[in-house]
Amino acid sequence: MCCKFDKELLYTFDDKTIQPLEKIFVEEHIKYCTDCQKDLKLITLINQNIKDELINIKFPDKLSTISQLVTENCIFEMEKTTIKSKIHNVIKTYSGINKAIKGSSVVYKHNPYNNFINNKIESTFNFIKKPIKHMVKNKLAEIGILKKLKLG
Known part of the structure; x- marks a missing residue:
């Protein structure tokens, strides 16, 4: 059986950015749902592996x-614009970040000497998309776009 539970809550639960009421809800749900228990274990494992791998990667300051x-x-620019412009800018920003991630991964894909590194970097880039999406969603909620869209 496939659980229809919002998996985004499992990510926020694991990275401890979850709201207190949602945390209680998730804790109760995972007591009984084996699908979500497995998903949460996988999310935790992936996050730990990424943290372990990122320790060894040095990025310029x-x-x-x-x-x-x-x-x-x-x-800052998004906060100064109209709601329609804000929605357009958020979509463009997320799309631009996505393109930048894909574009930067091309450099790493052409390493013929170490497939392990390529696979780890590829999975890291794919995983980075989720927190970015989460950040954009939180920022939209913070500036009130989602509430205005639901009311309109």
Whole structure:
């Protein structure tokens, strides 16, 4: 049997960004649902493997600063616009981030010497998409777009 439970809650539960009421709901659900227990174990394992692998990867200090500034600038600009523009900008931003992730993964895919590294990097890029989507969703909720869309 396939559980219809919102798997996004399992991700937020694992990374401890879940709301207190939702946490109680998830804890009660996973007591009885073996599908979600397995999914949560897999999510936890994937997150731990990514953390273990990322420890060994060194990124230039400026890359982090530039990424943060670009993200903050996009969010700042989004907050100044109309709802329609905000929705358009969020979609464009997420699409741009997705393209950047795919584009940067091309460099790593052409490493003929180590398939293990290629597979780990590919899975990391695929996994990074979920937190970005989660961040965009939270930011939209924070600036009130989702509430306005539900009312409209």
